[in-house]
Amino acid sequence: MLANIQGGYLTPPSFSQIKRFVEWNGENFEWVLVVVLCAGLMLSSWHNDRVTKMVVEQPQRNDFFFVDYFAIDDDSDAKYRYVPMRVLEVKDGSIVFKVGNVGQRTKLSPTKHVKADRAMHKNFYRTGTLELSPTRITELFESDAIYAAVRPRNIFINGWVVMKLSEL
Structure with a gap:
């Protein structure tokens, strides 16, 4: 000793x-x-x-959730199921997301999802939005369908640009 x-x-x-x-x-x-x-x-x-737990429990505008989208919509592609989702709006009884258009075969870290400023590409997000209740989000988190979440302090996630400055 x-x-x-x-x-x-x-x-x-x-x-x-x-x-x-x-x-x-x-x-x-x-x-x-x-x-x-x-x-x-x-x-x-x-x-x-x-x-991740903190962001899921208290979502704010511009938070990023990384999810198994097949758990949300079983009509989606089961092969490329892991997508990012960005919080557009937090309402009283629901959260509105912009869903990523580029799915992955395996769970990636938030950094790898947005690597090379992918979030700035024109077709990174789907045209429509998704609205989920806080209860549903909690269920998805507890079932590990939401496997990561990040709250950017500015326009970057780990050095990669994820939004325009005007979107802050």
Whole structure:
């Protein structure tokens, strides 16, 4: 142990204890690196889940939801089912979405969905809109049909342009 607590007082580690700890980490650097990377991945995943839950519970205009659209509309293409949806309007009893026109075969991260400023392309969204109740959105989130959600602070999501400045 690097520090001792005796009688309610914290005793700092001695120089030899610090030296031994540094030497051990130097000899086992690969294992320390693996543990740090795993902890970082777990923390990142936890953070992304918390952000998704927060956005789903309190949607705002210009939020992006990433969904399994086949769970919403079983007449849609089951092969290319993972699409982005952008919140256009939050009403009292419903939320209006602009649905993405480009589906993916697998769940992609929000960054990969909007990579290369895809959201700025003319045919990125379908012409119509979709209106869902908050209850339905909660059901979709709990069933994992909504697998990610992002609230952009400006016109970007992770460096990729997703909307015009005039749309803020």
